[in-house]
Amino acid sequence: MKRQILIYGACGGVLIALLKLIEYRFLVIEHSIEIYGGLIASIFALVGIWLGLKLTRKKEVVVVKEVAVTAAEPFKINQEKLTSLGITKRELEILELIAKGLSNREIGEQLFVSENTVKTHSSRLFEKLSAKRRTQAVQMGKELGLIP
Amino acid sequence: MKRQILIYGACGGVLIALLKLIEYRFLVIEHSIEIYGGLIASIFALVGIWLGLKLTRKKEVVVVKEVAVTAAEPFKINQEKLTSLGITKRELEILELIAKGLSNREIGEQLFVSENTVKTHSSRLFEKLSAKRRTQAVQMGKELGLIP
DNA sequence: GCCAAAATCATCCGAAAGTATGACGACACA
DNA sequence: TGTGTCGTCATACTTTCGGATGATTTTGGC
Numbered sequence: 001m002k003r004q005i006l007i008y009g010a011c012g013g014v015l016i017a018l019l020k021l022i023e024y025r026f027l028v029i030e031h032s033i034e035i036y037g038g039l040i041a042s043i044f045a046l047v048g049i050w051l052g053l054k055l056t057r058k059k060e061v062v063v064v065k066e067v068a069v070t071a072a073e074p075f076k077i078n079q080e081k082l083t084s085l086g087i088t089k090r091e092l093e094i095l096e097l098i099a100k101g102l103s104n105r106e107i108g109e110q111l112f113v114s115e116n117t118v119k120t121h122s123s124r125l126f127e128k129l130s131a132k133r134r135t136q137a138v139q140m141g142k143e144l145g146l147i148p
Numbered sequence: 149m150k151r152q153i154l155i156y157g158a159c160g161g162v163l164i165a166l167l168k169l170i171e172y173r174f175l176v177i178e179h180s181i182e183i184y185g186g187l188i189a190s191i192f193a194l195v196g197i198w199l200g201l202k203l204t205r206k207k208e209v210v211v212v213k214e215v216a217v218t219a220a221e222p223f224k225i226n227q228e229k230l231t232s233l234g235i236t237k238r239e240l241e242i243l244e245l246i247a248k249g250l251s252n253r254e255i256g257e258q259l260f261v262s263e264n265t266v267k268t269h270s271s272r273l274f275e276k277l278s279a280k281r282r283t284q285a286v287q288m289g290k291e292l293g294l295i296p
Numbered sequence: 297g298c299c300a301a302a303a304t305c306a307t308c309c310g311a312a313a314g315t316a317t318g319a320c321g322a323c324a325c326a
Numbered sequence: 327t328g329t330g331t332c333g334t335c336a337t338a339c340t341t342t343c344g345g346a347t348g349a350t351t352t353t354g355g356c
Binding site (some may be wrong): 297298299300301302303304305306307308309310311312313314315316317318319320321322323324325326 | 327328329330331332333334335336337338339340341342343344345346347348349350351352353354355356
Binding site (some may be wrong): 236237238261262264265268269281 | 331332333334335336337342
């Protein structure tokens with residue numbers, strides 16, 4: 001949490017600096033205050049939206065999404081297997097992305113974490129699934145009803 | 149959805165009006181542009197945050213859809229895709245073993261060929277499936293109906 | 297507030313996978 | 327008899343994976 005506050009603080013500083021920069025440029029060329037204000041407004045609105053998104057992204061409520069499956073059975077994930085094997089949400093998430101054929105790097109980009117983190121998760125996942133390879137993990141996951 | 153857009157539009161209008169108001173007041177009393185800009189910035193940042201929160205709150209809405217189930221069909225391999233992509237018997241065979249989670253070495257042992265041969269086949273297979281990884285090839289194969 | 301679990305990230309290293317290229321024999325088929 | 331496809335194999339090289347380990351941060355429950 002401390003880190004986040006620091007980051008936000010830094011962003012604020014940068015933005016203020018940016019503000020100054022824009023301000024002087026516009027003052028020098030004697031532009032209308034409306035344009036100036038509008039610009040600042042839009043920039044900060046965008047930043048705000050980004051901030052809002054960022055802030056709520058992590059919350060990720062424990063709502064179980066019931067996605068409409070095409071024609072096939074709705075696929076109910078096997079919660080017992082999941083808990084009995086001690087597989088966490090994050091690990092399951094990564095298993096799904098692996099099954100989609102993504103590389104560790106791509107998974108990292110998609111989840112906004114480093115490739116190393118993905119590797120750590122997948123290693124633990126493989127251990128829990130007794131899999132030696134990601135393809136095997138996908139196969140096991142399907143058999144155990146962890147992924148569709 | 150239309151109503152939302154209208155609401156947002158109205159909000160925008162109100163904000164612009166507010167902007168004008170603040171602008172004139174501050175201009176009249178000859179306040180510094182910094183305060184003015186900062187005020188606009190913070191207002192819009194807040195609005196942005198609010199917007200961001202509002203936009204992402206929808207995520208939590210759960211839509212439960214019960215879809216009619218079709219009985220599990222025995223899986224008929226898609227011969228057209230197979231020929232149109234120019235995938236040979238051997239390559240399909242290897243795709244199936246890849247989907248089972250076997251390594252190249254294991255596939256070679258099972259088919260009584262060298263690992264290098266397996267690699268050659270899989271390379272060509274990946275090219276035909278536009279896949280970069282074996283996991284991706286498996287995913288494509290499933291989508292195209294080449295494997296169950 | 298404290299503690300355990302979960303998540304994050306890093307580094308090193310070896311194994312596996314994938315790319316590129318060339319080669320050779322078998323077989324079909326025109 | 328030449329041509330093309332398929333299957334086989336090899337070498338060399340790059341990239342990706344996976345294991346092992348240690349560390350820090352975040353989160354959730356008590």
